[in-house]
Amino acid sequence: MERIASAVRAGALRAVDVVAEALERIERADPVLCAFTEVWGEEALRRARAVDARLAAGARLPLAGVPIAVKGRHGLRAAGPLLAAGGVAVGATSVPGPGTPWQTWGLGAHGRTVNPWRADRTPGGSSAGAAVAVAAGLVPLATGGDGAGSVRIPAAWCGVVGLKATGGRLPSSDRTGLAAPGVLARTAADAALWWRTVARPPAPSGTPASFPLPALWSPDLGFAAPDPEPVALARAAVGRLVDAGVVRLVRPPEPVRLLDPAPAWLALRTPGADLADAHRVRAENDRRLTRLFGGADLLLTPTAPTAPHGHEGPGDVYSTALTWAFNVSGHPALSLPAGFGTDGCPAGLQWVAPHGREALLLAAAREAERRGAAPRHRVS
Structure with missing residues (x-):
């Protein structure tokens, strides 16, 4: 571009x-x-x-x-x-x-x-x-x-x-x-x-991102049930990032285990719904994410829990299972290509950063591309 x-x-x-x-x-x-x-x-x-x-x-x-x-x-x-x-x-x-x-x-x-x-x-x-x-x-x-x-x-x-x-x-x-x-x-x-x-973010100040960045890996955020193949593709992508020196995996202070945001998300989207439980879930997940990001710059997960479904319908698994927690929490998030499944379709690796850290996400993703750790797919 x-x-x-x-x-x-x-x-x-x-x-x-x-x-x-x-x-x-x-x-x-x-x-x-x-x-x-x-x-x-x-x-x-x-x-x-x-x-x-x-x-x-x-x-x-x-x-x-x-x-x-x-x-x-x-x-x-x-x-x-x-x-x-x-x-x-x-x-x-x-x-x-x-x-x-x-x-x-x-x-x-x-x-x-x-x-x-x-x-x-x-x-x-x-x-x-x-x-x-x-x-x-x-x-x-x-x-x-x-x-x-x-x-x-x-x-x-x-x-x-x-x-x-x-x-x-x-x-x-x-x-x-x-x-x-x-x-x-x-x-x-x-x-x-x-x-x-x-x-129009302000010009960067201070020390630029220092690679490798400390990162956490979670296949399921503690509540989802993703299919094995998207998890394997995302985990392999994390391995390439580690090998290229873009990230280093760190041990979290507590297991990466969020509350399932589905009920909270649905309540927040429903006019007149009782939001007490939604606010409780949001507050607890915010607390857990704040603690997790206290020791890491990035949280890495598969982007979607399944491969692309057919046009007849999605089946029984929410395609949003691994993404909508960060709409409820408001954290910036990015999906980067992670390879291809056996069906010939791409899969993604989701990168999540603390609030307001879009520049960090983009710098890390650019570095992954520069070091050849993130594939660039082209439709033939």
């Missing part, structure tokens, strides 16, 4: 040509993938010409000419910082249709959204089309929203990077406070560029 922006800023490429190529890719691929509900061809080209004009006038645009996709028909409302930075929104990505159970499907303009690795499998959701558009190379960046794992699960199942911000750090329309904005990108460096654009 930075290569695109650099070339456009240098005049080696025009934004209008970059966007035109992205629109051509979408036109060819989307009838099969169904990643988009709307494609804004003429409007996108108009915006791209405006970017070229702004550059000619001397504007400094960190996302100059980068084609981006936004989650859902209303996603453009939250894309203001990206557009101001020179990004060009090319369309709205698919989300689950009305009444879709489990929120792990997508419904695009041409039909159900398919996983780019296996068309008979779901890409995850609810940021379904966003993950597919990035994984298939239609755009380098797509916005998402994560209320229970809606960025991290599709990132894992499509083999891309997915970041959920700290709860309350960025504006969100979710009245419950569970949902946080996020991004799907091909690399951690691209996700970091999104973060710098939307959050």
